[in-house]
Amino acid sequence: MDQQFKKIIQKTKAWNQGTEPLAHTFEGALFKDSAWPFAFDESVTTESAVKTVNAPATAPVKAAVKVNPNVALKTDALSLVLFVGDSFVEGTGEDLLGKMIVAMKLRPGEFNRVAFNEKLEDVNDLAANLVTPTIETVELLEQIKKFKPNIVVSLGATVTNILLGKREKLSGIHGQFFDKTLSLDNESYSYQVMPIFHPDFLVINPNMKRTAWIDLQKVMERVGKI
Numbered sequence: 001m002d003q004q005f006k007k008i009i010q011k012t013k014a015w016n017q018g019t020e021p022l023a024h025t026f027e028g029a030l031f032k033d034s035a036w037p038f039a040f041d042e043s044v045t046t047e048s049a050v051k052t053v054n055a056p057a058t059a060p061v062k063a064a065v066k067v068n069p070n071v072a073l074k075t076d077a078l079s080l081v082l083f084v085g086d087s088f089v090e091g092t093g094e095d096l097l098g099k100m101i102v103a104m105k106l107r108p109g110e111f112n113r114v115a116f117n118e119k120l121e122d123v124n125d126l127a128a129n130l131v132t133p134t135i136e137t138v139e140l141l142e143q144i145k146k147f148k149p150n151i152v153v154s155l156g157a158t159v160t161n162i163l164l165g166k167r168e169k170l171s172g173i174h175g176q177f178f179d180k181t182l183s184l185d186n187e188s189y190s191y192q193v194m195p196i197f198h199p200d201f202l203v204i205n206p207n208m209k210r211t212a213w214i215d216l217q218k219v220m221e222r223v224g225k226i
Contacts, residue, residue, distance in 0.1 A: 011058055063217075077191075078148040080223040081106060084114040084140060084163075085155035087200055097155070097198040104216055105225045114143045121158050129167040144191065145184050151177075151219055152191055156198030163193050170195055175215035177222070194219055 081104075088095050101111060108136045119136045129137055140162065144152060154160040166176060178193040187212050196215045202208050220226045 001129060001155065005113055029209070043050045064210065066179070077150045079112055080110045080114050081151050081153055081219060082147050082149035083153045083155060084143065085159035085198065086113045087155075088113075089114045094203070096203060099157060100199070100213070100216060103213075104220050110223075112143075112147045112149070114140065116155070120162055123162060124173075126161055126165050126167055129162065130175065141182055141184050145187065148189060148224055149191055152180075152193045153216075153219060154193055155197045156201065157195075160195040168195075170197060174211070175218060192222075 003193055024156055063167050083097065083101070086097060088097055097113070101113075117136045117139065119134070121141070123137065133141065140159070152163065153161055157168070160170060160173070161167050163180065174193070174195050174197060178195075180191055180193050182189045182191065194215065201210075202212055217226065
């Protein structure tokens with residue numbers, strides 16, 4: 001453990017002196033003054049992460065994953081991670097989520113992004129909504145059924161509360177994994193939900209990038225990217 005801390009201190013010193021190569025990459029700039037980033041895979045570009053959200057709907061691609069023996073992935077999953085509650089529209093500004101996806105070493109076919117539907121904010125009885133879901137909730141669940149991810153990363157409180165079926169403060173549950181089972185059209189599928197703060201919130205409150213990155217590192221570990 002002492003050696004690990006010593007290594008972190010050495011790397012941090014190199015980072016501050018500008019001699020750490022990672023500090024000069026866009027991933028390093030993203031997490032500057034927020035968190036220590038992992039080594040990133042340069043073969044994945046931001047462009048590929050941005051295009052995925054606007055790509056036409058196609059059949060999910062089976063993820064080709066380098067298996068981590070310490071990670072148990074679902075064999076019937078069609079993707080590793082599904083990000084739900086996405087608000088980025090191409091051409092509207094910085095795609096912070098796209099940069100985070102790149103930093104997570106997720107390749108096209110291993111992740112998908114589902115747009116946020118503002119009508120989900122109108123749901124009042126969250127528990128009842130799981131029994132008799134609104135049209136918008138059904139559409140969200142159908143996306144989970146379609147992509148069959150190992151982990152659903154819920155962006156922000158609204159989508160998180162919809163999936164959990166109860167109102168929770170995101171500050172108290174972010175970064176935790178919740179086991180869920182989806183029953184839709186006579187088909188059941190089990191997955192895990194991991195809530196994080198919404199990228200829009202991180203843009204307004206950049207100090208929270210560190211927290212979000214620590215949470216996403218947990219996802220990386222679960223899907224064998226660390």
